[in-house]
Amino acid sequence: MLTISTGNNAVAAAVRRVKPAVVAAYPITPQTEIVEQIANYVADGSLDTRYIPVESEHSAMAACIGASITGSRTFTATSSHGLLYMNEMVNWAAGARLPIVMANVNRALGPGWNVWAEHTDSLQARDTGWLQIYVSTVQEAYDAVVMAFRIAEDRRVYLPVMVNLDGFTLSHITQQLYVSDIDGFIPPMELDHRISPDDPHGYGCMTGPQDYFRIRYDIERSMRESYAVIQETEKAFADRFSRSYGFTDEYRCEDADVLVITLGTLGKEAEVAVDMLRDEGIAAGSMRIRWFRPFPPLDTRDRELVVIDRDYSFGCGGILADAIRAQTKRDCFSVIAGIGGQEVTYRDIAGFVRDRRIGEEYWFGVDA
Amino acid sequence: MSGLQETEYILKCTSACAGCSTSLILRHVLAAAGPDTVLVIPACCTSVIQGVYPKTSFRIPVYNVAFAASAAVASGMSAAFEAMGKKTNVIAYAGDGGTVDIGIQALSGALERETNFLYICYDNEAYGNTGMQRSGSTPLGARTTTTPEGKGHKKKDLDRIVAAHSIPYMATACSAYPKDLAGKVEKALATKGPAFIHVLAPCPPGWRYPAEKTIEMGKLAVKTGVWALYERMYETVVISGPTKAAMIKPTPIEEYIKPQGRFKGITPETITTIRLDSERMLRRLAAEEEGSC
Numbered sequence: 001m002l003t004i005s006t007g008n009n010a011v012a013a014a015v016r017r018v019k020p021a022v023v024a025a026y027p028i029t030p031q032t033e034i035v036e037q038i039a040n041y042v043a044d045g046s047l048d049t050r051y052i053p054v055e056s057e058h059s060a061m062a063a064c065i066g067a068s069i070t071g072s073r074t075f076t077a078t079s080s081h082g083l084l085y086m087n088e089m090v091n092w093a094a095g096a097r098l099p100i101v102m103a104n105v106n107r108a109l110g111p112g113w114n115v116w117a118e119h120t121d122s123l124q125a126r127d128t129g130w131l132q133i134y135v136s137t138v139q140e141a142y143d144a145v146v147m148a149f150r151i152a153e154d155r156r157v158y159l160p161v162m163v164n165l166d167g168f169t170l171s172h173i174t175q176q177l178y179v180s181d182i183d184g185f186i187p188p189m190e191l192d193h194r195i196s197p198d199d200p201h202g203y204g205c206m207t208g209p210q211d212y213f214r215i216r217y218d219i220e221r222s223m224r225e226s227y228a229v230i231q232e233t234e235k236a237f238a239d240r241f242s243r244s245y246g247f248t249d250e251y252r253c254e255d256a257d258v259l260v261i262t263l264g265t266l267g268k269e270a271e272v273a274v275d276m277l278r279d280e281g282i283a284a285g286s287m288r289i290r291w292f293r294p295f296p297p298l299d300t301r302d303r304e305l306v307v308i309d310r311d312y313s314f315g316c317g318g319i320l321a322d323a324i325r326a327q328t329k330r331d332c333f334s335v336i337a338g339i340g341g342q343e344v345t346y347r348d349i350a351g352f353v354r355d356r357r358i359g360e361e362y363w364f365g366v367d368a
Numbered sequence: 369m370s371g372l373q374e375t376e377y378i379l380k381c382t383s384a385c386a387g388c389s390t391s392l393i394l395r396h397v398l399a400a401a402g403p404d405t406v407l408v409i410p411a412c413c414t415s416v417i418q419g420v421y422p423k424t425s426f427r428i429p430v431y432n433v434a435f436a437a438s439a440a441v442a443s444g445m446s447a448a449f450e451a452m453g454k455k456t457n458v459i460a461y462a463g464d465g466g467t468v469d470i471g472i473q474a475l476s477g478a479l480e481r482e483t484n485f486l487y488i489c490y491d492n493e494a495y496g497n498t499g500m501q502r503s504g505s506t507p508l509g510a511r512t513t514t515t516p517e518g519k520g521h522k523k524k525d526l527d528r529i530v531a532a533h534s535i536p537y538m539a540t541a542c543s544a545y546p547k548d549l550a551g552k553v554e555k556a557l558a559t560k561g562p563a564f565i566h567v568l569a570p571c572p573p574g575w576r577y578p579a580e581k582t583i584e585m586g587k588l589a590v591k592t593g594v595w596a597l598y599e600r601m602y603e604t605v606v607i608s609g610p611t612k613a614a615m616i617k618p619t620p621i622e623e624y625i626k627p628q629g630r631f632k633g634i635t636p637e638t639i640t641t642i643r644l645d646s647e648r649m650l651r652r653l654a655a656e657e658e659g660s661c
């Protein structure tokens with residue numbers, strides 16, 4: 001069925017189809033509509049879920065952990081300060097191998113208070129053991145949430161998945177959205193280590209270095225296995241719903257001499273910039289990174305790289321640029337742009353490409 | 369009264385200190401709760417008593433979780449079990465630090481949302497796990513490693529905070545009165561909605577008295593009126609037998625304070641303050657009981 005929807009409502013609509021047993025969440029701009037819409041679905045009977053309106057994000061993730069360990073499908077959503085406030089439990093969820101799905105609506109961090117898009121919030125959580133995907137359209141937000149549950153709950157993975165969408169530039173914009181019956185796409189959740197009085201175990205016990213080391217390595221092993229699970233899931237999704245996705249979203253990359261690499265909605269803006277540059281005779285391409293964890297293998301060959309970071313790691317650099325350099329063993333032109341919701345148009349992006357200085361970092365809009 | 373240690377749910381030789389009432393309380397709680405029970409514990413002495421992976425000292429599943437999170441984790445678990453139609457008891461068992469300090473927000477939220485669970489705070493009046501630092505529940509005048517001269521602030525009144533949530537069942541108990549405790553656990557678990565029990569847990573290394581005096585110390589707390597045993601069903605208060613007796617003929621408070629090394633050097637004025645506060649609490653309870661009957 002073709003409808004129109006905002007990014008936030010698409011997330012809620014996907015949750016309604018996926019039918020988690022428990023949702024625990026706490027409101028924060030710009031995620032609020034997700035929790036409100038889910039509350040409406042529960043109230044009008046169109047979603048049979050236990051909705052726990054917790055008193056904080058720490059408790060939101062804690063309640064998800066308590067629910068998930070019983071073997072129940074669980075969802076939450078947050079943004080920026082909420083994600084930071086729940087950070088202890090975010091790490092716990094992955095360490096406890098719980099297939100919780102969370103939507104994070106990317107937003108800047110205070111001070112000063114700023115509700116606009118930025119990726120530093122979720123990128124700070126990149127080392128937690130969560131899988132992370134960054135989406136760029138309303139449809140992709142919906143599809144990613146549906147697939148996230150299947151990926152997380154696969155016993156080769158058993159790790160939580162964070163679906164990231166840009167605050168306002170995706171959460172609050174309206175686009176077309178196909179929603180369809182997803183019955184059977186996600187198998188019933190089976191958690192091998194679920195808590196049950198029928199088979200008592202200790203969970204989260206004190207653990208010595210030898211066992212702890214092995215348990216942490218198991219997380220990495222599952223991360224590595226998740227590549228295949230993601231591919232299988234995206235293939236199955238494409239076969240059934242005719243919308244295909246990959247680790248990256250590439251536009252006119254095949255014959256490109258220079259690639260613009262982005263996360264989130266900037267990737268869509270970059271596609272327009274690429275068309276403009278091609279008209280000028282510059283063979284540009286756009287490579288939008290979708291999965292940040294696990295970080296994908298990239299085919300950049302010998303092309304020049306312009307990486308746009310809507311985030312920053314102080315004392316180091318753009319977090320995406322850092323990951324690209326590590327993955328490709330090649331330097332790039334690192335552009336820091338869009339921080340705190342700063343407007344970045346396709347014209348600006350075309351300018352970054354034209355004026356690229358490989359090996360340098362450039363803060364857009366800052367007089368050096 | 370059924371259940372009093374008919375079955376042991378804690379295995380022998382845990383890493384609890386000699387004379388530890390925390391593990392004693394757990395024995396009685398679990399015996400009263402039975403096998404269809406899941407325990408949620410935050411970081412505290414109990415998370416040490418649980419043992420080291422891959423072993424466990426419990427016969428029931430124990431979910432050991434982050435310090436501030438036990439009431440919220442129990443909320444999620446309780447909701448999920450309900451959704452499955454399971455009647456499993458969800459019991460959060462947390463120390464005083466994990467309750468009155470870092471966990472108070474999650475506890476308050478879970479009570480306000482009428483979570484169907486039992487929250488037990490075992491109160492050894494300090495942070496035992498990390499080596500006896502003060503908590504909000506440490507009494508006035510007690511020495512801890514962070515109050516080396518004796519605590520300058522009063523014990524936080526957790527029970528009145530919980531009572532302000534107007535829940536169907538709450539009670540206080542003490543490890544020295546196991547039958548009273550077990551009976552309260554049974555009532556709490558029979559309650560639909562949130563139930564709360566605050567158990568005084570004398571602690572030999574923390575309170576600095578010989579391990580064999582754990583029961584005596586608990587009895588003295590109640591007999592002197594420093595600790596009161598009662599139940600509260602919404603606004604209805606029922607004072608328990610041992611405290612009723614203490615109200616008629618209290619033991620002098622010095623008998624409780626003097627044997628404890630943590631009160632070394634306490635001034636007569638501080639003792640008077642503790643006594644007056646205890647008397648005020650008992651008068652308030654008596655008035656509430658009268659008013660509510």
Ligand SMILES: Cc1ncc(C[n+]2csc(CCOP(=O)(O)OP(=O)(O)O)c2C)c(N)n1
Pocket residue numbers: 411412413414434435436462463464465466467492493494495496497498503
């Ligand atoms: C966020 C966080 N801060 C601090 C700690 C360290 N810590 C672990 S247990 C504990 C004290 C526990 O005291 P209490 O709740 O009274 O339980 P007890 O150890 O006395 O049984 C502290 C401070 C922690 N685990 N997590």
Ligand code: SF4
Pocket residue numbers: 383384385386387388389390391413492496497570571572573574
């Ligand atoms: S410190 Fe106190 S409460 Fe903790 S295990 Fe020892 S005796 Fe028990």
Ligand SMILES: [Mg+2]
Pocket residue numbers: 463464465490491492493494495496503
């Ligand atoms: Mg304590």
